[in-house]
Amino acid sequence: MTGIAVCPSDQATFDLIHEPWIRVRDLEGVLTEYGVLRTLERAHRLAGLSGDVPTQTFALTRMLLAVLHGALQGPQDDGQWQELWEAPELPVARIAGYLASHSDRFDLFSSATPFFQVADLHTAKGETSELSKLIADVPNGVPFFTTRFGGELSLSYAEAARWVVHCQAFDCSGIKSGAVGDARVKSGKGYSIGVAWSGRLGGVLLEGRTLKETLLLNLPARDFGPGARDPASDLPAWEREPVGAAEEVEGGRPATGPIDLYTWQSRRIRLVPSSGRVVRVLICNGERSSPENMQGLEPHTAWRRSAAQEKKLGRPLVYMPREHDPDRAIWRGLPALLPGAASHRTGRPVTAPAPGVLEWLGHLDLERRIARDFPVRVRAIGMIYGSQSSVTDDIVDDSLALPAVLARQDARELARIAISGVEAAEKAAWALGGLAGDLVAAAGGECVGPRSRAIEGVHAELDGPFRHWLSDLHADCDTEAVQTDWHTTVFAMVGRAAEELLASVAPASWEGRPVRGRILTAAHAEARFGADLRAALPFASTPFAACGTGTTSRLEDSADVALSAPSGAASWPRLGRVGTFVDVQITGLQRRVLGVPRDPTAVAALARLRRGVGKQPGELVDILEFTVADELPPDSRDGVPSREANAAYVAMTLFGLHQQSCGEPMHRRGRGLGAALRASHRGYPKAVPEQIRRRFCVIGTAASFTELAHHLRAAVQVLRAEGVPVDYGLLADQLVAWQRPGGADRVRLRWWREFYRTERPPAEASATVAAC
DSSP: OOSOOOOOSSOOOOBTTTSOOEEEEETTSOEEEEOHHHHHHTGGGEEEEOOSSHHHHHHHHHHHHHHHHHHHTOOOSHHHHHHHHHSSSOOHHHHHHHHHHTGGGGBTTOSSOOTTSOTTOOBTTOOOBOGGGTSOOTTTTOOSSGGGGSSOOOBOHHHHHHHHHHHHHHOOOSOEEOBTTOTTOBTTEEOOOOSOGGGGSOEEEEEOSSHHHHHHHTOOOTTOSSSOOOTTTOOOGGGSOOOOSSOSSTTOOOOOSHHHHHTOOOEEEEEEEETTEEEEEEEEEOOOOOOTTOTTTOOSBOEEEOHHHHHHHTOSOOEEEOOOOTTSOGGGGGGGTOGGGSOOOTTSOOSSOOOHHHHHHHHHHHTTOSOTTOOOEEEEEEEEEETTTTEEEEEEEEEEEOOGGGGOTTOHHHHHHHHHHHHHHHHHHHHHHHHHHHHHHHTTOOOHHHHHHHHHHHHHHHHHHHHHHHHTOOTTSOHHHHHHHHHHHHHHHHHHHHHHHHHTOOHHHHHOEEETTEEEOHHHHHHHHHHHHHHHOTTOOOTTTTSTTSOOOOOOSHHHHHHHSOTTOSSOOOOOHHHHHHHHHHHHHHHHHHSSSOOHHHHHHHHHHHHTTTSOTTSOGGGHHHHOOTTSOOOOTTOOOOHHHHHHHHHHHHHHHHHTTOSSOSBOTTOOHHHHHHHTSTTTTSOOOHHHHHHHHHHHTOOSHHHHHHHHHHHHHHHHHHTOOBOHHHHHHHHHHHTSTTHHHHHHHHHHHHHHHTTOOHHHHHOOOOOO
16 A cells, blocks of 8 residues: 555546457457457357456456346246257347446446445545556466556556456455545554455356356356245345445345355455556455355355364354365366265265355256266366465466266266276375385485475376366266276376386485384385385286386387396296397206216316306407307497397306306296395295395496496305306396496396395285385
C-alpha cells in the first residue's frame, strides 16, 4: 500500500457483456478475446479459455458457469441437461436476455455497481496501490508483467477485468488497505482474513473437446446430489444486493450454494482508470470464508477428513479441501479423485470425498447421458502460497485423460485397479530410491539426496506411460491383463534405472561397511531392491523376473549375454567367440589330462600354461598354440594385444594354474566366478566368512586389466585349494566385456550377484539391510 491518491481523469465505461476481454482459444489454436455473450455464443466453436495464468482460467470458467446457471435456472434435471448436451450450441437467446436484465452489473466502471467492485471504496487518507497488488506474479516470484520493475505499471481495461475476477478468487492473505465503513479496520489497516475462496481449493475442472462441452460437464443439474440447489437463494454476485465496504453480515455470512461460491466476493476492490488505462487499484478485505465441511456446496475440489480440525473445532467430523501438491503429478493423487475409491463402509463416514464434478461425471456415464468412450480430461489448477499465505509461490496446472466409467460410484473394482496402478508405481519408485540410498550408504555416504532424486526420476519416467495406460481402462477390460501390462512396464523402466545405478556404483560399495550391525554392500543393496521390486509388481511378466531386476542393457555381442544370464540357470549361458574358443581348448586339454591313462603331452602343456600366469601374451612362445587362433581378432599395428587376445590368454593360463594336481575337472560349464568363490567356503551354503568376502571384494577394486589378472590369480589359488571348478569360457567372455568402456562395472555386478545369490538360504535372503 502507498500513500498516493489518484482520482480518475474521466468517467470510464467498459461493458463486459459485449466488449472483448475474455481470452479464448479456437479449435485451430488461435487466441482472441470476446465479451461474455460472444464467448457463450461461440462456445461450441472454441477449444476453451486461455487466461493469463491457469488460475485465471479457473476463475473465469466458474464465472461463466454462474452466468449459465442463472440464465437457465438450472438445468433442473438430467433430461434438461441432456437437451443442452445434444443441442448444437448453447441457448444464446436465453443467455442474452438474462445478461441484458443485469447489464448494469457488468459495467467495469459503473458509478454505482462496478463489476466485482465497490463504487465508493476508499481509505481514510484516499490511498491507492500499484497494480502489482492485483496481479499474481508466478511462477516462484517471476513477475507476470516484466514492466513491474520498469516504470509505473498500467493495464488495459480487458486485462484489468480478468485480474479483478482472479483477485476475487485467488488473492493472497496478509494485511490489506483499511476501507472506510469496515468495522474490522484497526489503525487504518485491514488485518488478514485468509486467502480468497478458490485459493483454499485444489481446483478440479472437467474439460471436453469444446468450451461448450467443458461448461456443461461442470454444470450439474439442480436435483443432483444429497441436497437440491435452491436457485432462489443460491445467487451470483450480480443478482445480489450491491455490497459496501463492510461485510454483508457482521461476523461473516454462510455461503448459500455453489453459484454463490463461484462469484464469492472475497475482497472489496476499486479500479482507478486514467486516459483509457487502469493505473492503480484499491484492495480491501471482503467476505471471509471457512472451508470446513463445504463439500456439499463446493464441487470443484477433492476433500480430506481432518483430525486436527476435528480436535480444534470439537466436531466429530470435519472435511477440508484437499489442496494440490506442486511436487506431485495429478495421476499420483488419483485416489482422491475417484468416487468409487472413497470408503463407504456401513456405519463409517467417507474418508476422502471426491470432487462433486467427478461424481456428476460418473452419474452421467451411469445414466448413459454421454457416450461411453467420450474423451474427458480432468484438469487440476491451484495456487500455492508462501510466507503465511501472503505471497504467491507457484501455480499448479496439470491434466489427465480419464475414462468416464472410472468416476462412477459403482466402479469400485475398476477404481481399485487404477489406484493399484498408482500404488505399484509409488512402491517401485521407493524400491529404486532405497537402492540408490543403500549404494551410497555402502560406500559411507549420505543416502537422503540420492534416494530422493531416484524416486523423482521414476515418477517423471512413468508419467507418460501411466496416463496412456489409464486412458485405456474400460468397464470390460481384463483386470488381470491390464495389471500385468502396467506392472511389466514399470518393471522394465525401473529395472533399467537400477542397472544404471549399479553399473556406476563407487568401488567402495563393493566392499561395503557395517550398517546397524550388518555388512551392507552393493550386492546386498541390489538383492534388497530385487525383492522390493518383485513385491511392488507381483503381476510383472518378465523372463528374467527370477534374477535381479529382471532387465538387461543392450547387448553388444554374445559375450554380454553371459553377463545377464542367471547363475544356476537350467541352461548354460551362450558363449561368445572368445568363450567358445577357450571352452573348446580347455575341454580337450582337460579330457586328455584327466584321462586314463593320462596324456603326457597334455600334462606338459598344462605346466607351460601355468608358467604364463602373470606374463603378457606373446612372452612365452611355447603356449601360443593355446592362446592364439584365427577366431581371435589380430593385435593392433603397434603390437598391442586385442581385448580378445588378453581375455583368452588370462583364462587359459589361469586354468593351467587351477587344474594343477587336481583329479577332478576344474573347468565346468555354467558356474560363474562369483558362484565359485561363494562355494569355496567349507561351510557353504551358510554365510560366507569375512575373510572370503574381503578376498572377493579385492577383485572388484581392480582399476586395470593387469591388476584384475593379478587378483584373479589369487582367487584361482583359493578355488584350487578347495577343489571348486569355474566356467573358463564364461570367464573369458566376461574378461572381454570388462575391457570395454563401462564394461568393468557390469562384469563386477554380475560377479557380485552370483556371489550373494548362489543357493542363499531363506533366512539369509530375508535378512536385508535397511541403510536409510
